[in-house]
Amino acid sequence: MPRPQSRPAALDALDRAFASEGPFPVTGCLYCYGEQDLAQLSGSLGHISDDLVSSVAAKTPDHWDDFPRLYRRLVPRIIRPVVTGGFRIDEELVASRLVQAGWTTWDAPLTEALRDVWDAWWQTSLRTHPGPVSSRTVLAVVTVATGGLSSWLDTWTGVRTAAADARLADLIDDVLFESEFTDLSMGFYGEYHATAELVDWLLTDVRDRVADARPDAPYRLETFRTGARHAG
Structure with a gap:
């Protein structure tokens, strides 16, 4: 690749x-x-x-x-x-407006150029901390625009940099607010339901990259798992 x-x-x-x-x-x-x-x-x-x-x-x-x-x-x-x-x-x-505009149906040179921007933006964000746009926002934009989350999380798993880990810590801190993990949507209209995929990912070995004890609390782990099951 x-x-x-x-x-x-x-x-x-x-x-x-x-x-x-x-x-x-x-x-x-x-x-x-x-x-x-x-x-x-x-x-x-x-x-x-x-x-x-x-x-x-x-x-x-x-x-x-x-x-x-x-x-x-x-x-x-x-x-x-x-x-x-x-x-x-x-x-x-x-991102929501681009979907409404049907950007994936545009001529190939246009869609390919946009996909390259999503890839470059995500890769840059995982290697830069702090950055001008939060990790959650970048992830939400590329996810909603492309209609999928898993490939972006896979990229995050493979990028083992201090910046990527710091951004992961930021994301966890962000979505732990009021247990938002149990109902996490992306997009201005909440059109992409991310709870199941994101919680499953955060319960893998990637969790070891963040020194934050809060997700390990028994009640919170159960909340995450319950939220993921319900979202799935």
């Missing part, structure tokens, strides 16, 4: 792949957007304001007459700040 690209290289490749998505006449909700906004969205990608990109990235698909095409064209402007931790909206909402 080829080594994943670095995050900057994957983002640059994403820009090149999506450069084929040229301007088109954007039409949509004139209650939320003025003619000037629609004209800006119909023009050069580089001239669309950050505020307008953020707004479009967050709005529901029914605001646009051709939502998939508009979201596809804005992907480079949306994904780069998401990955670098500089976006103004919930990162998991972007």
Whole structure:
């Protein structure tokens, strides 16, 4: 298997792949957007304001007459700040919107470029701590976008770095809050139910990589196992 690209290289490749998505006449909700906004969205990608990109990235698909095409064209402007931790909206909402836009059905060069970004982002996050985006958020975005969790956990198992272990400790600390493990969902709309897979994974040898006694408490272990059985 080829080594994943670095995050900057994957983002640059994403820009090149999506450069084929040229301007088109954007039409949509004139209650939320003025003619000037629609004209800006119909023009050069580089001239669309950050505020307008953020707004479009967050709005529901029914605001646009051709939502998939508009979201596809804005992907480079949306994904780069998401990955670098500089976006103004919930990162998991972007994953949910990409699914609604049907990104896996786009032309192969586009989907391959996005998959390379997911891989590079995840690999980078496991080798960088602290990072601009939390481990839980990165994991949630790539899981919801791709529709699967296990491959990302497998990668985490195989990356034995101090950063990966620190991120694992962060994740455990995060989801232990109010026993959230028993009902852990990912995605802005909670569309991916992660409890069973994540708890099963954390009850393997990967648990030994974190010096946190809380998951070993008998009552909490039983809570985890019960939650995993119910979620499964």
